[in-house]
Amino acid sequence: MKSVVIVDDHPVIRQALRLILESLGFKSIHEASSTVEVVPMIRQHRPTLLILDLKLEGGSGLDVLERIRSNGLECRVIVYTAQPPDNYLQRCMRAGARAYISKTDSLQQLINAVNAVMAGYTLFPEFLDCSVAxxxxxxxxxxxxxxxxxxxxxxxxxxxxxxxxxxxxxxxxxxxxxxxxxxxxxxxxxxxxxxxxxxxxxxxx
Structure with a gap:
């Protein structure tokens, strides 16, 4: 059964994501609004997918990515955020995220990311394949x-x-x-x- 945890501190966004994920066949959908909830929720529900905002109560989504990695948890992560990719995308990639989608993009882009990540692929903005130099x-x-x-x-x-x-x-x-x-x-x-x-x-x- 496809399962997912939505991590966002805005209830309206969580509800919108829930509707999208239900339409994509996810049956087990759980929600968190702060960084401290995520690791216990992953351990409890063992989701195949995590949709993660970067701006959260109690810290940053980057902290969550680090905790997932340091605890050896198996979970595919899509970062879905309003934070600009030029300062955050490479950090998220290094921390193990599978996709980075801006909240200013169309919902179809998020759907594309979910389908790609669930199929074993990654999805990142192409224009950011530049070097730090x-x-x-x-x-x-x-x-x-x-x-x-x-x-x-x-x-x-x-x-x-x-x-x-x-x-x-x-x-x-x-x-x-x-x-x-x-x-x-x-x-x-x-x-x-x-x-x-x-x-x-x-x-x-």
Whole structure:
């Protein structure tokens, strides 16, 4: 029996995906809205497919991909997100995702991805088969950030205070402060205003 877990923090999107997956013959459909739910749900239901957003409660979809890999779980993952592929696609590919579909694409593209992945293939945007060497200097800087650094960069750029980020990620305030300082040094930025401009300029917001 074809089974799937939908991971998205928007109930309307989860419902829309449920309808699509039911039309494709999935009988066992489960839903999660936060990063902490995913691994236990995979262990419990053993789905053949996971549809994963990157922006979630409690962290990033990249964290989920890493947990799936580190726990040796067998699950085909389609990333379905509004996050720009130019900063996230290569990370998702390295982490083991089988497809990357933008929420701005047609639903047919998502259906194509489900069919391709279930048949053993992958589906990624063709125009991103470029090397890191061809990216701009700022894109190279982003590429060299860890997944956790990138997530914290986005949270800071959104204006979240350190204590809120620490709470969301279950880290100490001091740890977030260290990440913030490290980010400023790596990116050559001197203020949160410049950090937000950097994030906007590179389509991270």
């Amino acid at each position: 061809s990216l701009s200097n700022e894109r190279q800087q982003i590429e060299h950030l860890s997944d956790r650094e990138l997530h914290i960069l986005v949270q800071l750029a959104h204006g979240k205070p350190n204590n809120q980020i620490a709470h969301d990620l279950n880290l100490s305030h001091k740890t977030i402060s260290t990440y913030k300082t490290r980010l400023m040094l790596k990116l050559g930025l001197s203020s949160l205003v410049l950090l937000r401009e950097f994030a906007k300029r590179n389509h991270l917001l």
